[in-house]
Amino acid sequence: MRSSSVGWLFLAPTLLILFVFGVLPFLYVLVIGFTQWNSFAADPEMRFTGADNFRRLVFDDQFLYSLWLTLKFAFFAVVSEIVLGYFLAQAFMRDFPGKGFFRTIHTLPLVIAPIAVGATWRLLTVPGLGPLPYYLNRWFGYEFNISRYIDQAFFTTVVMDVWHWTPLVTLTLLAALSSLPKEPFEQAQIDGANRFQIFWHITLPLLKPAILATVFIRMMDALRTVDEVWMLTGGGPGAATRYIGLHIWRVVFPKTDYGYGSAMSLITLYLTIVLCWMLYAGLVARRDLKRAD
Amino acid sequence: MSDRAEKTEGRRHGFLPIETNAFDRVFIAVLLFVALHLFWMRFVEAALPLGVATVLSLVLGAIIVMRG
Amino acid sequence: MRHLRNKASASLGAILFWLISSIVTLLPIYWMFVVSARSRVQLFGSPSFLITSFFTENYTSTVSDPAFQRYMVNSIVIATANAVLVTTLALFATYALSRYKLPGKENLFFWTITNRMAPPAVFLLPLFLLYTQVFVVADVRLFDTKIGLILLYCVFNLPFAIWTLRGMIDAIPKELDEAAFVDGANTWQVLTKVILPLAKPGLAVTGILTWVFAWNEYLFAATLTSVHARTITTGLAEFVTVTGTNWGRMAATAMLTLVPALLVLGLAQRHIVAGLTFGAVKE
Numbered sequence: 001m002r003s004s005s006v007g008w009l010f011l012a013p014t015l016l017i018l019f020v021f022g023v024l025p026f027l028y029v030l031v032i033g034f035t036q037w038n039s040f041a042a043d044p045e046m047r048f049t050g051a052d053n054f055r056r057l058v059f060d061d062q063f064l065y066s067l068w069l070t071l072k073f074a075f076f077a078v079v080s081e082i083v084l085g086y087f088l089a090q091a092f093m094r095d096f097p098g099k100g101f102f103r104t105i106h107t108l109p110l111v112i113a114p115i116a117v118g119a120t121w122r123l124l125t126v127p128g129l130g131p132l133p134y135y136l137n138r139w140f141g142y143e144f145n146i147s148r149y150i151d152q153a154f155f156t157t158v159v160m161d162v163w164h165w166t167p168l169v170t171l172t173l174l175a176a177l178s179s180l181p182k183e184p185f186e187q188a189q190i191d192g193a194n195r196f197q198i199f200w201h202i203t204l205p206l207l208k209p210a211i212l213a214t215v216f217i218r219m220m221d222a223l224r225t226v227d228e229v230w231m232l233t234g235g236g237p238g239a240a241t242r243y244i245g246l247h248i249w250r251v252v253f254p255k256t257d258y259g260y261g262s263a264m265s266l267i268t269l270y271l272t273i274v275l276c277w278m279l280y281a282g283l284v285a286r287r288d289l290k291r292a293d
Numbered sequence: 294m295s296d297r298a299e300k301t302e303g304r305r306h307g308f309l310p311i312e313t314n315a316f317d318r319v320f321i322a323v324l325l326f327v328a329l330h331l332f333w334m335r336f337v338e339a340a341l342p343l344g345v346a347t348v349l350s351l352v353l354g355a356i357i358v359m360r361g
Numbered sequence: 362m363r364h365l366r367n368k369a370s371a372s373l374g375a376i377l378f379w380l381i382s383s384i385v386t387l388l389p390i391y392w393m394f395v396v397s398a399r400s401r402v403q404l405f406g407s408p409s410f411l412i413t414s415f416f417t418e419n420y421t422s423t424v425s426d427p428a429f430q431r432y433m434v435n436s437i438v439i440a441t442a443n444a445v446l447v448t449t450l451a452l453f454a455t456y457a458l459s460r461y462k463l464p465g466k467e468n469l470f471f472w473t474i475t476n477r478m479a480p481p482a483v484f485l486l487p488l489f490l491l492y493t494q495v496f497v498v499a500d501v502r503l504f505d506t507k508i509g510l511i512l513l514y515c516v517f518n519l520p521f522a523i524w525t526l527r528g529m530i531d532a533i534p535k536e537l538d539e540a541a542f543v544d545g546a547n548t549w550q551v552l553t554k555v556i557l558p559l560a561k562p563g564l565a566v567t568g569i570l571t572w573v574f575a576w577n578e579y580l581f582a583a584t585l586t587s588v589h590a591r592t593i594t595t596g597l598a599e600f601v602t603v604t605g606t607n608w609g610r611m612a613a614t615a616m617l618t619l620v621p622a623l624l625v626l627g628l629a630q631r632h633i634v635a636g637l638t639f640g641a642v643k644e
Contacts, residue, residue, distance in 0.1 A: 007461030028487040108386065112390075119612070226481070231597075244480075
């Protein structure tokens, strides 16, 4: 009755789709990455060229700059989100009327299409239309123009990401905080520990798994951000916000240099995997240490 | 979760800072293989051919898989 | 007494804190609504947050635009078909993972999630080449077809659905299936008569969230379609490049893109965070 072949039969359609549209593209890009293939070049045929693409890639300043920008963006965004999200979650631990309502509001950004988030922030920041440049200039005399100033554009994309994803961190950490045991905190209060000591020695270690898991999920998302930034700045001014996804999609892809583009995609995937694995190893290693004692 | 038992099987603590199973060690070896080649192409290839990196990373990989 | 007063002021502080952060959260969306309710002339000068009159033409001209209608229909068809397909296949897959002894099934389960984690930009190039040059039967290509997008969206929605459903199917007692088998039911009947009714709430939540993910997707829709299968998100992005200055209509289109998000918020609010963290967080 319960033969495993029936089980495999149930799994078959899922595995087939994941193979054809997930694994096959990966294998394909793995092959093309080692070839020279450009359908509009003098020699449009696919030719095997070994590691030549990668040789070119490690000296490609635009690509390396874009990688650096992506890391910088992910770092600033995720750190701000964790810090801000933690404080919001702490504030939310208290009971007060209308809690459910506030919670609903904070879930809203999570379901909005990234492209619409980009549109929203564009409307906020466009000079001559958006309230942000207008009021910053009127109240503080600050000239805000993200199509002109590199740092402003970069930090606006970070702020946008913080606006979009802090609620996820808040709600995740809130769930973790609510499930913490009460005794260590009561004991610490009896022992006369101050707030910072309680935070540093009790809350933080207990929350570590939840924080690491959130960092992991947010990091993976931040590294592949494309839609919002494309809508907000188009990668500009210049290449100031051209994160790696945008770089592949808008700069390398239209050149139809398939071999080189595939090599770049592969290296991006490689770096994502390395980072992902390092975060995950950190996560698991910590848990194993805890289990040992 | 039932996968825990499956995962702890064949785990050990070698010179690597974390507990690993065979798959983890091969995975680390492959990651290092790629990393060393990229580094070599950028900084060393002018002086030494890429083949040296291949040999080096294969040796390193073998050590990790067996002793890590 | 003092304790009580402290408590009251603390919760007042918390309310104030949350009020401010709620305003910050809502302000960008509210501003978009304001822009969508104004004519071109009203938009210039000092930006005011007050809506004094509602300029409906932004909405009426958007809705009556045949291109917009086509995008909207495409998006609805693609998201719905994807949600139905993903939920059905995920139910089969999780049933198999939960009830059958399959060698390596836990590794398989973990492997599925890597499809979700991978950066989409990396797969643009191979998928574009596959869709335009390799997956070709006679004259039919997957490029610029709805079915192409529907199947592709399965790659990142199926792992999500499997991870969300796994816990729910595991929670259904095995004794129920055993009893049905003893009564002479076959596997298909057990799945449809025993598991399906009990898993319905979970399936509904999974379907709703899958629908939103498919609706929100932009990068693949923009790259793997050209005319016939364009979706609403690509339509929204086109406003920037084609008619860059018509802010009112862009805002109206964006507002219409938001409508499903608001519906989902009402329907599955409690499950959104769990969904986005692959079930790691239960609220």
